[in-house]
Amino acid sequence: MSEIQKQVHPIDEMLPLSKLVSYGLQHVLAMYAGAVAVPIILANALGLSSQDLIRLINADLFACGIATLIQTLGVGPVGARIPMIQGVTFASVAPMIIIGSEHGMTAVYGAIIVAGLFTFLIAPYFSRLIRLFPPVVTGTIVTIIGISLMPVAVTWIAGVSPSDPNYASPTRMWLAGLTLVIVVLVNRFAKGFLGNLSVLMGLLGGTLIAYCLGEVHFAEVSQSEWVALVTPLAFGMPSFDVSSIIAMLVVMTVCMVETTGDAIAIGEIVDKKVDKKTLSSCLQADGLSTCIGGILNSFPYTAFAQNIGLIAVTNVKSRFVVATSGIILMVLGLFPKLAAVVASIPSPVLGGAGIAMFGMIIASGIRSLGKVEYDNNHNLMIVALSIGVAMIPIAVPQFYHNFSAAAKIIFKSGITFGSILAVVLNVVFNGLGQEDTKE
Template sequence: MLPIGQLFAYGLQHVLAMYAGAVAVPLILANALHLSQEQVIYLINADLFCAGIATIIQAIGIGPVGIKFPIMQGVTFAAVSPMILIGQEHGLTSIFGATIAAGLITYLLSPFFSRLMRFFPAVVTGTIITIIGIALLPVAVNWAAGGNSAAANYASPANIGLAFAVLAFILTLNKYVSGFLSNISVLLGLVFGTLLAMPLGIVDFSKVGQADWIGFTMPFAFGMPTFELSSILAMTVVMLVVMTETTGDIIAIGQIVDKPVGAKELTRGLQTDGVATMIGGLFNSFPHTAFAQNVGLVSLTGVKSRFVVATGGLILILFGLFPKAAAVVAAIPNPVLGGAGIVMFGMVASSGIRALTKVNYEGNKNTLIVAVSIGVSMVPLAVPNFYHALPEWARIVLHSGITGGTLSAILLNAFFNEIGKLKLKKTLEKVA
């Protein structure tokens, strides 16, 4: 437990690092479903409010739920495509109903999913952590270019220069200062970048004046949820993918904070996804997962206190209750976020590489496992439409390089390292 001032500064840094990703899902969904501006604002506030509650549950723990690790929670991108289809066919209430049902199913499946920990040795976990970092880097690069490829100033010299100025500022702080200032280098970099962007006309504070001072998130604001079978099945598939990604994030953060992750710990973490997703459906939000970008922030700063992340969750709740405060954070330009993101996401990849250096590569096929899994993870990054002709369920599973690479690492490890062990064990049992 750190002093209040440090808790707030470090917690705010976590919020700023994940804010763009947290609000992107409701923005994309609202645009696809042609919702009104008032509805968009409400969905964003609900999203922040629920993410804050989920983060506090994960970091502090409530009863058997919550892994008590410094993990930020937020709405998952994996659910965007199926939610758009569900919304277009059955409306928002069916999205919320499917979210509630899928959350409950996730909670119930978590203990069984966690028993698969034997399939996550160092070669798998190191590969997954590396893949998470590599897969997130294009997000940071897109932010650095401006975030919207259709904009006239996308990848302009001003945007690129601003991103690299923030990157240089963060690196300089890490070289020449230490202690508290070094630990909040990302936060200071975001402030520096925003101030630098103001005379360039890149910062837009107009939405701050338009936003309300107070906005409460009420359950079922869009009507009572409806439970439609095909929608529930589609969302359940999404949550199975989310459980795989969350497992990778939990293992990554466990290595960073030097705490082993067993089946019990993983169950608590995955059940938080289920509870948070149910809360999301009740309060007009969507499926939740652990946010990988904040894993990199923990690695970069070395601040491993879960109370820092819990403070970040409290800040998210306040942003959800005070739209003007959320609008101020939303005004941070994408190039500024991109400069910071390159550092944070790169740190995730470097953590994975460090873990892979401890793996034994002699007399086995571990090199092949790492090589193929990273290659598979690159497919949707290199060719985003590579899987477009596959069935919807397959596109949901493979749309994320993180998911594809993770599944590849797990299956290849089972093929090369586990099948022979099982046969040997059965043979020894027969001999005995």
């Protein structure tokens, strides 16, 4: 029995229920703010009612859970079966607002369903590009992911607008700092199970401190319903507008590039090679989940990069932990009061934990790049230029403001443009590489 247990890869390790729930909840808390941001932005931009907003949030969380279960546990050949939590892609926000404004929500969901089907069908062919991702490219992409996410943590800490009187206030700074201190102390001194909960302990401890300071508000909890079922096609039967579909196809193509980078990043952290077959299954899961999202009044789904850092921090690699996160997300989607409780965590607290999580992604990328050979080749130029262009929208967010809406989808995402450039430069300097023949 012990010999069999030794052969089980850490990602296939089944942990006790208490650990699955604790670690799974930690993942949910880390990604929750990003998960609900898209429906909030979309509803506000389109002037939807508060009831419609609640419907969108519930559907989003429920579909997030389904998408995560498909990716981690698999459905037949679909699903990468790695610890990858799924969330709404922010690349879809601008196109959805434009489509919704011009053609209504039914056109939004029609475009999403078609784009999901497109992704599902094209995935086996797109996955053949895996040979274009040698270590110099994957290490660069992982580093870019961490760098690009760091402004998210900073925004959580300081606030969205400098015109806000509370922007970067001492209270927000203290909450973030104390949360980060708790994460570090638990990670340093706690052992075993508790040590792996360092981010969760930081979030809980930071929220408790914030509550004592009067910075936690539970008004939304009392106003939320106990139970709310997710109704398919609540906005009506989907309609299919050609221009809207094309815009969403562009979004999903970008998502496939990002998902490829995220999958490779997770593979690096959990020490499991992401080959052509795995990547195809991963991208097909994105496509299937996006189709389901369109039917359930939700959105396009892809890997949530924020949670990659949590895997690196905790070193908990089991995909069943993330699958448990999926179940928790589905429960939150059905019970709005529980979702409202999670939403009460102050953003500075999330930001403090985010500094640690996103920093670990950067560190993982640097570790991978440390294994790359730089003598008598052009690898240093590949890394330098790719990270350099990825930093542009971070340093100057309005740099691409004169670009078309379609171009902005690619260029304003440091992850997307930096990843594409890394692949292109590697082909220019090192050739196409060898095709992975493993099926």
